[in-house]
Amino acid sequence: MDQNKIPQATAKRLPLYYRFLNNLNHQGKRRVSSKELSEAVKVDSATIRRDFSYFGALGKKGYGYNVEYLLGFFRKTLDQDEVTDVALIGVGNLGTAFLNYNFLKNNNIRIQMGFDADPAKVGTAISDVPIYHIDQLEEKMKGIEVAILTIPAEEADTVTEKLVSLGITGILNFTPARITVPDHIRVHHIDLAVELQALVYFLKHYPLKKGPVEE
Amino acid sequence: MDQNKIPQATAKRLPLYYRFLNNLNHQGKRRVSSKELSEAVKVDSATIRRDFSYFGALGKKGYGYNVEYLLGFFRKTLDQDEVTDVALIGVGNLGTAFLNYNFLKNNNIRIQMGFDADPAKVGTAISDVPIYHIDQLEEKMKGIEVAILTIPAEEADTVTEKLVSLGITGILNFTPARITVPDHIRVHHIDLAVELQALVYFLKHYPLKKGPVEE
DNA sequence: ATATAATTGTGAAATATATCACGACTTCTT
DNA sequence: AAGAAGTCGTGATATATTTCACAATTATAT
Ligand SMILES: NC(=O)c1ccc[n+]([C@@H]2O[C@H](COP(=O)([O-])OP(=O)(O)OC[C@H]3O[C@@H](n4cnc5c(N)ncnc54)[C@H](O)[C@@H]3O)[C@@H](O)[C@H]2O)c1
Ligand SMILES: NC(=O)c1ccc[n+]([C@@H]2O[C@H](COP(=O)([O-])OP(=O)(O)OC[C@H]3O[C@@H](n4cnc5c(N)ncnc54)[C@H](O)[C@@H]3O)[C@@H](O)[C@H]2O)c1
Numbered sequence: 001m002d003q004n005k006i007p008q009a010t011a012k013r014l015p016l017y018y019r020f021l022n023n024l025n026h027q028g029k030r031r032v033s034s035k036e037l038s039e040a041v042k043v044d045s046a047t048i049r050r051d052f053s054y055f056g057a058l059g060k061k062g063y064g065y066n067v068e069y070l071l072g073f074f075r076k077t078l079d080q081d082e083v084t085d086v087a088l089i090g091v092g093n094l095g096t097a098f099l100n101y102n103f104l105k106n107n108n109i110r111i112q113m114g115f116d117a118d119p120a121k122v123g124t125a126i127s128d129v130p131i132y133h134i135d136q137l138e139e140k141m142k143g144i145e146v147a148i149l150t151i152p153a154e155e156a157d158t159v160t161e162k163l164v165s166l167g168i169t170g171i172l173n174f175t176p177a178r179i180t181v182p183d184h185i186r187v188h189h190i191d192l193a194v195e196l197q198a199l200v201y202f203l204k205h206y207p208l209k210k211g212p213v214e215e
Numbered sequence: 216m217d218q219n220k221i222p223q224a225t226a227k228r229l230p231l232y233y234r235f236l237n238n239l240n241h242q243g244k245r246r247v248s249s250k251e252l253s254e255a256v257k258v259d260s261a262t263i264r265r266d267f268s269y270f271g272a273l274g275k276k277g278y279g280y281n282v283e284y285l286l287g288f289f290r291k292t293l294d295q296d297e298v299t300d301v302a303l304i305g306v307g308n309l310g311t312a313f314l315n316y317n318f319l320k321n322n323n324i325r326i327q328m329g330f331d332a333d334p335a336k337v338g339t340a341i342s343d344v345p346i347y348h349i350d351q352l353e354e355k356m357k358g359i360e361v362a363i364l365t366i367p368a369e370e371a372d373t374v375t376e377k378l379v380s381l382g383i384t385g386i387l388n389f390t391p392a393r394i395t396v397p398d399h400i401r402v403h404h405i406d407l408a409v410e411l412q413a414l415v416y417f418l419k420h421y422p423l424k425k426g427p428v429e430e
Numbered sequence: 431a432t433a434t435a436a437t438t439g440t441g442a443a444a445t446a447t448a449t450c451a452c453g454a455c456t457t458c459t460t
Numbered sequence: 461a462a463g464a465a466g467t468c469g470t471g472a473t474a475t476a477t478t479t480c481a482c483a484a485t486t487a488t489a490t
Contacts, residue, residue, distance in 0.1 A: 009447055011420070015412035019391060033467060042393045045467095046449055053469055061468040062456030084415050093315045097308035098407075106391075107412045146415060170418045172411060176234060176321075178257045184423040188414045190405065192313075196387060197230035197322045199403045200299050200361060203385045205226070208399040224477055248437060260437095261479055268439055276438040277486030 010051045016041055017051070018078055019106060021071045033064035084109045087144045089159055090151030091116040091131050094174055098148060099126040111148070113140060117155075137162055146170045153177040225266045231256055232266070233293055234321060236286045248279035299324045302359045304374055305366030306331040306346055309389055313363060314341040326363070328355060332370075352377055361385045368392040 020040050024032055034052075038045035052058045052065070058073060059065040075081060083104070088095050091114045103109040114131040116122060122133045132140050147168050151159055156177035163171065164181055171187045173179060176194075181187055235255050239247055249267075253260035267273045267280070273288060274280040290296060298319070303310050306329045318324040329346040331337060337348045347355050362383050366374055371392035378386065385401045388394060391409075396402055 006420070007446070008417075008421075011416055012409075012413050014416060015409040016406070018412075019409070035467080040393065042395075044449065046451095046470095047447085049468065050448080050470080057469070059468055060456065061454065062458095062466055064467065078412065078416055079419055086411070093312035097312045100308045101407075103408055103411060107408050109408075109411055109415065145418065148411070169422075170414050172414055178235075178255060186414065186417055186421075186423060188410060188417075190407070190410060191231070192316075192405070193318055193322050193324075194227075194230040194234070195403060195405060196301070196318060196324055196363075197233075197293065198227050199385050199387055199401065200324065201226055201229060201293055202223075202401055202403075203360065204294055205221070206223075206401075207384075208401060222476070250437080259479065261440095261481095262477085264437090264439065265478080272439070274438055275486065276484065277436055277488095279437060 006054045010054055013041075013043060013051060014074060014078060015107070016043075017048075018071070018074045018080070021067060021074065022106065024067050025071050029067050031064045032067055032070075034059075036064075080108045082108070084146065085112040085144050086110070086146040086148060087112060087141055088114045088129075088148045088150065089116075089134070089163070090149065090155075091118075091121050091126065092150060095148075095150035096126060098150065099129050102127075112144065115140075117151075134159070138166055141166055144168070146172070149173045149175055149179075151175060221269045225269055228256075228258060228266060229289060229293055230322070231258075232263070233286070233289045233295070236282060236289065237321065239282050240286050244282050246279045247282055247285075249274075251279075295323045297323070299361065300327040300359050301325070301361040301363060302327060302356055303329045303344075303363045303365065304331075304349070304378070305364065305370075306333075306336050306341065307365060310363075310365040311341060313365070314344050317342075327359065330355075332366075349374070353381055356381055359383070361387070364388045364390055364394075366390060 017037070020037065021032075034045040034048045037048055041048075049059075052070075055073070055077065058070060086109060088098060088111050091099065095114065095116075099111060099114060103111065111129055114126065114129055115134045115137060116131055117134045119133070121131050124131050145168060147163050147170070149156065149159070149171055153175045154177075156173070156175045156179050160171065160179045160181060164185060169185060171179070171181070171185065173187055173189050174192070176191055178189070179187060232252070235252065236247075249260040249263045252263055256263075264274075267285075270288065270292065273285060301324060303313060303326050306314065310329065310331075314326060314329060318326065326344055329341065329344055330349045330352060331346055332349045334348070336346050339346050360383060362378050362385070364371065364374070364386055368390045369392075371388070371390045371394050375386065375394045375396060379396055379400055383400065386394070386396070386403070388402055388404050389407070391406055393404070394402060
C-alpha cells in the first residue's frame with residue numbers, strides 16, 4: 001500500500017494541499033481546478049497536477065478535481081483518520097507556545113505530554129497537557145514515536161540518546177544542534193535563527209526586481 | 216560585489232556553516248576539513264566543498280580550511296558586521312517566544328519592536344522590546360525592512376498589505392495563510408503544522424531501514 | 431629527502447525537481 | 461447537436477542540486 005515513488009518534494013506539499021482543500025470544502029466549494037489551487041497555495045499549477053498524478057488520475061479533464069473526493073483521498077493518504085500522539089521535550093518559550101496550539105483540529109496530531117528538567121514546571125499542565133520530569137521519560141512515554149525537541153542546544157545530544165533508546169522514530173528538532181541519530185531515525189530540523197538569517201541574506205543578495213543592486 | 220550565481224540551496228546553508236565555524240573558533244580550533252565539518256553539520260563533505268568553492272578557493276589542499284579566515288569571510292558575506300532590525304507582528308504565543316530569544320548574539324539580528332491589536336499588550340515590553348498598537352505601524356516602523364508575522368491566519372492578508380505599503384521587503388510568515396505580495400517582496404513560510412504533519416507522513420511512508428513496512 | 435597520507439577544487443555524472451506544451455477528454459454555450 | 465472553452469495527465473525538456481572520483485597540492489613521518 002506504500003508508494004515509495006512519491007518524491008519528497010511532493011510529500012512535503014501534501015499537508016498544504018490538504019489544508020487548503022479543507023478550507024474550500026468548508027466554503028462549500030464542490031470543484032477546484034489546478035489553476036485555482038495554484039493561486040491559493042502559490043505553487044505552479046503544473047506542479048500541482050504532477051503531484052496529484054503520482055497518486056493516480058484524481059481529476060477529470062475539462063472539469064478539475066472534486067473537492068470532497070480529493071479531500072477524502074488525502075485524508076486517507078495522510079493518515080488523518082487516526083490521531084498521532086507526540087511528546088514535547090522542553091517546556092520553555094517555544095515549547096509552551098506549541099503546547100498552547102491545537103494541532104488536533106487541522107492536523108489530527110496531539111501533544112500528549114511534555115517533559116522538562118525544571119522542578120517548577122513538573123506537575124503542572126499547559127492546555128491540559130501534563131508536564132513530567134525528564135527522568136520520567138521511560139516510565140511515561142510508552143508508545144509515542146514522535147518527539148518535538150525544544151530544549152537548550154547543549155542538552156540536545158543527551159536527551160536525543162534517551163529518546164532513541166526508548167524507541168522514538170521521528171524528531172522535530174528546534175535546537176540549533178545537529179543531533180546524531182542512528183540511520184533508522186528521522187530528524188527534521190527547524191532552525192529559526194538560520195531561517196531568519198537566510199531571509200536577510202536573500203534580501204541583500206538576491207533583490208527582487210525593484211531596487212537595483214548598487215555597488 | 217554581488218554573486219548572483221550562488222545557488223539558493225547553498226545560500227540557505229551559509230548561516231549554518233557560520234554558526235558551526237563560530238563554535239569551532241570558540242573551542243580554539245585553528246583548522247577544519249570538509250570531512251569534519253560534514254560530521255558536525257550533517258551535510259555531505261563534497262557539498263560543503265562545492266558550496267565554499269562558489270566563493271573562490273577558500274581552503275588549502277592537503278590542509279583544509281583555516282577556521283578564523285573562513286569565519287571572517289562568512290561574517291562579511293553574511294553581513295554580520297551590521298545589525299539587522301526586524302519588527303514582529305503579533306505578540307501571542309509564538310511571538311512572545313521569539314521576543315524572549317536573543318537573535319543578536321549569534322545572528323546579529325534584533326527584533327526592535329512588536330505590534331499587536333490587543334490593547335492589553337500595547338504599551339508593555341517583552342525582553343525590553345516595546346509593543347505598539349498595530350495602528351501605529353506607519354508611525355513607528357520607519358526604516359525596518361523585515362517583519363516576522365505571527366498573527367492569526369485571518370489577519371494575514373490585511374496586515375501584509377499594510378506592511379507592503381510601508382516598504383517592507385521581506386516577511387517571515389508563520390501563519391498558515393499563503394499571503395499574496397508583489398513580486399519584489401520576498402516571503403519565507405514556516406508552517407509548523409505542515410512540518411509536523413510532513414514528518415509524520417514520512418515516518419509512515421518512508422520508513423528508514425529497521426521496521427519493514429507492513430500491510 | 432622521500433614516501434605516505436590528507437585534503438581541496440572541480441569536471442562529469444547522477445539525481446531531483448519544476449515547467450512547458452499539447453493531445454485527449456469534459457463541460458458549457460448557443 | 462456542434463463548436464468553443466476549460467482542464468487534466470504526461471512526455472519532453474529545463475533547471476537545480478547532489479554526489480562521485482580524481483588530479484593537484486600540501487602536510488607529515490621517517
Ligand atoms: N525561542 C526562540 O524564539 C528560539 C529561536 C531559535 C532557536 N531556539 C531554540 O529552541 C530551543 C528552545 O528555545 P526556548 O527559547 O524555548 O528555550 P527555553 O530556555 O525557554 O526553554 C528550554 C526549556 O528546556 C528545559 N530543559 C533544559 N534542560 C532540559 C533537559 N535536559 N530535559 C528536559 N528539559 C530541559 C528548560 O527547563 C526550559 O524550560 C533552544 O535550543 C533554542 O536555541 C529558540
Ligand atoms: N503557536 C503555535 O505553536 C503555532 C503552530 C502552528 C501555527 N501557528 C500559527 O502562528 C500564528 C500565531 O500563533 P499563536 O499561537 O502565537 O497565536 P496567538 O493567538 O497566541 O497570537 C496571535 C496574536 O496576534 C494578535 N493579533 C490579532 N490580530 C492582529 C492584528 N490585526 N494585528 C496585530 N496583531 C494581531 C493577537 O492579539 C495575538 O496576540 C497563527 O497564525 C497560528 O496559526 C502557531
